[in-house]
Amino acid sequence: MAKDFYSILGISKDTSPDDIRRAYRNLSKKWHPDKHKGEKEAEQKFKEINEAYEVLSHPEKKRMYDQFGTTGAPGEGSGSPFGGFDFSGFASGGFGNFSDIFEGVFGGDGRQSTAGRRTTPRELLLEIDFMESVTGVKKTFSLTRWRTCAACELITCSDCGGTGQVVRTAQSLFGVIQQSVLCRVCHGSGKVSRVSCSECKGEGRVQKREEVTVDIPAGIADGQTLRLRGEGDSAPHTQGSDDLFVTVRVEKDRRFKRDGDDIRSSTTLSVLDVLLGTEKSIETVHGTVELKVPAGTQPGQVFRLKGKGMPVLGTIRHGDQYVTVHVDIPKKLSRAERKLVEEWRDVGR
Ligand SMILES: [Zn+2]
Ligand SMILES: [Zn+2]
Known part of the structure; x- marks a missing residue:
């Protein structure tokens, strides 16, 4: 039977991405293996939380999951192309270990599989008045976001030799599967930062509060979303950043x-x-x-x-x-x- 990812994270289908992330952060802190050394149950729980988050934080995977009740996630038994795959080797390595496998199932969405990025898309709401929607307007706001750590010295990832991909062989119900998946160490970038970087503690990115300016075009309608290239979060150990999505709310005008x-x-x-x-x-x-x-x-x-x-x-x-x-x-x-x-x-x- 498929797992209920929503109840694992204690959220509902229409919980916002921000709240999903919050729920995940709280739970993963609570059940982190470092706090429950040697407790099998906690380890299982931690694994489930990560699985659930990997799916529900990714719009495409969430859609598939909502629609079909399955994502081919480990442990779902028959019907899953990965039935019988042994995932125990990935259980204690930290966060987000399953995403490379999901990329395999879903084929990725291009942006994710090529750049190896894995941040949750950021979406902001911005309110403008009616006349600003007529003339267009520049708006500046502050945003706390992850940016690539500039102090990091990047070295070639030894796990994938800098290619960003590793070939994984697995025994499944259908025989041996060979699959090229995203390197889970460098997240596909082929580069890792030295763990010794004192600026980011080896995270490969730092949180910064920065000003972002968005050019809202004349004629924008209420509810339209603008995509700001590279203004979102940077994934750990990657160069460049994801996009930021700004949805514009236009205030009503009493005359027009x-x-x-x-x-x-x-x-x-x-x-x-x-x-x-x-x-x-x-x-x-x-x-x-x-x-x-x-x-x-x-x-x-x-x-x-x-x-x-x-x-x-x-x-x-x-x-x-x-x-x-x-x-x-x-x-x-x-x-x-x-x-x-x-x-x-x-x-x-
Ligand atoms: Zn650094
Ligand atoms: Zn790598």
């Missing part, structure tokens, strides 16, 4: 409502103005324009202001603005007004 590339707004006119026609100043995101309102305009009638809408992402084009006319009907008339309206009524008879 976005509708695709167009903008919708409304304006209120007096009865006399719609009867006789008028010119009305209309606010647009590109400044005020004069709208010619013809005589006989009806309540609910919509006027188009061409090219006054949102910038269309990546083009010089703009959408339009649509203005809906509301008519303000007076609730009270003065004596003089009433007299005039009555006269008007009598003209029509």
Whole structure:
């Protein structure tokens, strides 16, 4: 039977990546073999926690797991291409030992298997106001992230001879499998830092609080995500960094409502103005324009202001603005007004 990775980490299906990482960190600290020397149960527990995290922290693996209830993880018995594989050799080496095996099962996602990176993608939310989404805006924020340790002296990984890949032979139910997998020592980079580096204690990366600037393009819509190349975390012992994902939230505006590339707004006119026609100043995101309102305009009638809408992402084009006319009907008339309206009524008879 498949293991329930969610209950192992004590989380649910919609727990956020950050909270998954937090749950994992707490549990792996609690069950770390260093704290439970020689306790078989703790060792098993630690192994399970790592397995669960390897799957649930990886979007593609998590998707497969949610969909099929299996990932080919060790210990899942029949149905797993790795049934019968002996994993005991990897059990006590620290964190994340199983990821190379999962790469084998899933074929990796390119980015991971070539660069050997294994950080959890970072995603941030950034709020901007409506006008900033029209003009585009540069935003700077601080972010604590893992960066490659600059003090580290890199040497060739002896486990894989610098290739980043090792060939693993395993006895399975289907016979002997030979598989080239990511080197678990250098995580595929082919290089390791000397354990003696005092800056990072051999971790190969250090945590830094740094400023990141993101250029939000004009026309960005609420909920769109920008990918900032190399602005995310660095995996241990790798050069370069993963990408950072910034999801933009656009605040609502009380005057303008976005509708695709167009903008919708409304304006209120007096009865006399719609009867006789008028010119009305209309606010647009590109400044005020004069709208010619013809005589006989009806309540609910919509006027188009061409090219006054949102910038269309990546083009010089703009959408339009649509203005809906509301008519303000007076609730009270003065004596003089009433007299005039009555006269008007009598003209029509
Ligand atoms: Zn270092
Ligand atoms: Zn290696």
